[in-house]
Amino acid sequence: MSAMLAACTPQPGGSSADQASSQPSTSSVPSKPSPTPTPTVTVEPVLVVASVDVDGKHVTASGYVQGVIQDGGACTYTFTREGSPAVKVQHEGVADRSTTSCGEAQPDIAQFTRGSWQVTLEYVSDGKDYVSTPLAVEVP
Template sequence: MTEWRIRPTACVVTALLVGVGLTGCFGGDPAQSSASPTTSPTLLPGVEPTFKTEDPEPIPLDAVMVFAGVDPDGTTVSASGYIAGVIENGGTCTFTFSGSGPDVIVTSEGLADSKTTSCGTVQTQISDFTSGTWTAVLSYQSDKTGALTSEPLTVEVP
């Protein structure tokens, strides 16, 4: 008979412990939350923010030749460049090739892209060139920038 009394008592004690353990999982009124949102972030005393509030330095205006050279098929000469420090449409990009023959000049319109003004890629026939070493320079002109000129690149024409 003692076994019968111990088992029900053990079951009742176990049920009470489980019930007490689960009381934290159920109930409560969500509308009575003790946490409240803050209206603005706050820093601890003596702690400085780690972000910069200053405007970034402006990018200086610069005409940049990306490449200039004879294309792999050997029939054309290509050049490409962009204008740093300004994003605009409508300026004039002038690629000037100077060498042992008359200058070869190719123009394109400047087009705004995400961070610069692109002059795109221009091509001209290799028959416009004589064999030898040529220099390519990108010039850019607009009302906003005035005149800009790149550093020259060397082009070897076979």
């Protein structure tokens, strides 16, 4: 019987596993993980091109919205020139692989007077309004 008791009692020079199990635990209570910061996403309409078509019949602009991928937002291309009425073309945003595409606007050149115009791309979704940096278009 003494052999059974000896097996249950730590012996001097025993294995480290035996010594570790007989030692009181010194580990601390795990702390709550710190919250992961939420990355801020910048939603920004981007004009890719704004020019008069080679055939001279249309003014073309195209763009997309970075920072959001969704169907259904309103994309509005607005062409402005001091002293002339604004020309607006609206498209519905379409989700693509990494952005929201606003397609292409091709208003007839007859809507424009000669000179320098500015075009912006505005995107409205979920009550929020975003506007691109304007690009210049020279209408001959």
